[in-house]
Amino acid sequence: MFDVTVAESFSQLDAWLKEARASGASRRMPCVLCANHVDLTGGATRAVTEEEGRKWAADHSMSYFETSAETGLGVSEALESLFTTALATKNARAASGGASSAPTPMPGDAAAATGAAAGTGKVGKGRRGR
Numbered sequence: 001m002f003d004v005t006v007a008e009s010f011s012q013l014d015a016w017l018k019e020a021r022a023s024g025a026s027r028r029m030p031c032v033l034c035a036n037h038v039d040l041t042g043g044a045t046r047a048v049t050e051e052e053g054r055k056w057a058a059d060h061s062m063s064y065f066e067t068s069a070e071t072g073l074g075v076s077e078a079l080e081s082l083f084t085t086a087l088a089t090k091n092a093r094a095a096s097g098g099a100s101s102a103p104t105p106m107p108g109d110a111a112a113a114t115g116a117a118a119g120t121g122k123v124g125k126g127r128r129g130r
Contacts, residue, residue: 001034001067007047013056030085032065032078033057039068 002009013033021027035053037044050066057064063081067074 001036002048002053003037004035004046004048004053004066005037005040005044010048010052010056017060028089030082030089031060032063032082033060034065034067034074034078036067036069038066039071039073 002013004010033053033056035048035050053066054064063078063085065074065078065081067078069075
């Protein structure tokens with residue numbers, strides 16, 4: 001997610017994705033990119049265009065959604081897309097003989113490089129205990 005009114009939040013997407021991968025997120029894990037604050041019109045100026053957001057998402061094999069946390073615009077659609085993709089991925093793995101629901105580390109993923117066990121439910125740095 002990035003704030004369309006703050007260019008720096010968009011420029012940080014690569015670093016955030018890299019951190020997620022370093023924390024064990026598989027490259028096969030479905031992701032969506034949400035452009036937030038699209039409802040802000042008053043004094044806020046849009047710093048990142050929809051075209052820029054869509055290109056970044058496409059370059060990283062993600063769906064793109066224009067969203068507003070304030071009004072709820074696009075939030076349900078983004079979550080539905082994410083969950084639908086995750087379920088389809090899980091079903092495809094099961095159908096191909098990979099019955100495990102745990103994400104499979106890809107070459108270059110932190111879990112594969114360190115030999116960490118996949119599917120523990122622990123994401124590592126950044127996950128908050130409840």
